[in-house]
Amino acid sequence: xxxxxxxxxxxxxxxxxxxxxxxxxxxxxxxxxxxxxxxxxxxxxxxxxxxxxxxxxxxxxxxxxxxxxxxxxxxxxxxxxxxxxxxxxxxxxxxxxxxxxxxxxxxxxxxxxxxxxxxxxxxxxxxxxxxxxxxxxxxxxxxxxxxxxxxxxxxxxxxxxxxxxxxxxxxxxxxxxxxxxxxxxxxxxxxxxxxxxxxxxxxxxxxxxxxxxxxxxxxxxxxxxxxxxxxxxxxxxxxxxxxxxxxxxxxxxxxxxxxxxxxxxxxxxxxxxxxxxxxxxxxxxxxxxxxxxxxxxxxxxxxxxxxxxxxxxxxxxxxxxxxxx
Ligand SMILES: Nc1ncnc2c1ncn2[C@@H]1O[C@H](COP(=O)(O)OP(=O)(O)OP(=O)(O)O)[C@@H](O)[C@H]1O
Ligand SMILES: [Mg+2]
Numbered sequence: 001x002x003x004x005x006x007x008x009x010x011x012x013x014x015x016x017x018x019x020x021x022x023x024x025x026x027x028x029x030x031x032x033x034x035x036x037x038x039x040x041x042x043x044x045x046x047x048x049x050x051x052x053x054x055x056x057x058x059x060x061x062x063x064x065x066x067x068x069x070x071x072x073x074x075x076x077x078x079x080x081x082x083x084x085x086x087x088x089x090x091x092x093x094x095x096x097x098x099x100x101x102x103x104x105x106x107x108x109x110x111x112x113x114x115x116x117x118x119x120x121x122x123x124x125x126x127x128x129x130x131x132x133x134x135x136x137x138x139x140x141x142x143x144x145x146x147x148x149x150x151x152x153x154x155x156x157x158x159x160x161x162x163x164x165x166x167x168x169x170x171x172x173x174x175x176x177x178x179x180x181x182x183x184x185x186x187x188x189x190x191x192x193x194x195x196x197x198x199x200x201x202x203x204x205x206x207x208x209x210x211x212x213x214x215x216x217x218x219x220x221x222x223x224x225x226x227x228x229x230x231x232x233x234x235x236x237x238x239x240x241x242x243x244x245x246x247x248x249x250x251x252x253x254x255x256x257x258x259x260x261x262x263x264x265x266x267x268x269x270x271x272x273x274x275x276x277x278x279x280x281x282x283x284x285x286x287x288x289x290x291x292x293x294x295x296x297x298x299x300x301x302x303x304x305x306x307x308x309x310x311x312x313x314x315x316x317x318x319x320x321x322x323x324x325x
Pocket of ligand 1: 024031032051052053054055057059
């Protein structure tokens with residue numbers, strides 16, 4: 001493994017992944033789960049890792065959390081090499097996976113006490129921390145029930161609490177809100193925001209809930225078939241890929257669609273009944289032109305709405321096709 005320690009030490013990035021590959025070999029098949037994957041993630045944010053089922057997200061998270069070894073390539077988490085400095089990485093991270101699973105006949109209180117001992121938390125601090133987390137995530141009511149008897153959402157809450165036990169600086173959250181009801185998922189998202197905004201933590205989040213990613217993350221990477229397809233801020237990706245905004249008009253009378261097509265930045269215009277949808281690469285310019293038309297030509301517009309393309313639309317387009325971007 002070639003790693004330029006001096007070069008990597010001078011950066012503030014919380015995570016640096018360089019040329020990471022992971023191949024699973026079994027008698028029946030060989031799977032390239034990660035292919036020459038490189039990525040740098042700044043600290044103090046919730047970074048979104050998106051990709052379809054089987055894209056390689058969990059494989060990557062597991063390597064970064066020192067659960068799996070890479071086949072080749074290097075990665076540093078908070079400056080520590082994930083292969084050589086596993087103990088240092090583990091002290092400073094928390095890992096939560098969707099469908100969290102623990103010893104089935106232990107209770108949530110016993111499970112967290114067990115992990116607290118593994119983290120060498122002194123007894124009084126351990127109890128205080130567990131009380132605090134159980135209170136935050138509403139676990140107190142079932143803290144003495146056997147894990148096997150808990151609902152999916154209750155189990156997931158225990159998983160999230162466990163990942164925060166050692167007050168880690170870096171959190172790996174692999175589909176953390178899987179199985180949580182709407183209210184609890186909202187509380188968990190609010191808690192993640194507080195962890196980043198108030199406590200300066202860094203979270204690497206994977207989720208198939210794109211609205212969740214859009215709400216929490218300003219920066220994302222999309223992975224497909226083990227390869228990075230795109231990375232950057234959601235707004236930059238939207239701009240670079242030329243995803244048009246949609247301007248929806250409600251009209252009351254005749255409208256010459258060709259006049260609308262000639263406005264600034266317009267790429268397409270469609271009418272369905274009293275609704276006209278204008279696609280534009282710059283909604284601002286188009287809306288300014290439209291305002292002029294409404295005033296001067298008495299264009300019969302009774303309502304207008306501007307909608308940015310959603311992350312879902314971008315994602316579908318990015319992972320469709322050959323998957324290599
Ligand atoms: N332990 C393993 N042995 C063999 N193949 C594996 C193993 N773990 C993962 N894979 C394969 O590696 C590929 C990537 O899987 P991974 O779990 O990383 O995807 P993912 O992006 O997390 O998908 P999902 O959204 O479904 O969670 C898949 O083809 C999967 O079958
Ligand atoms: Mg996964």
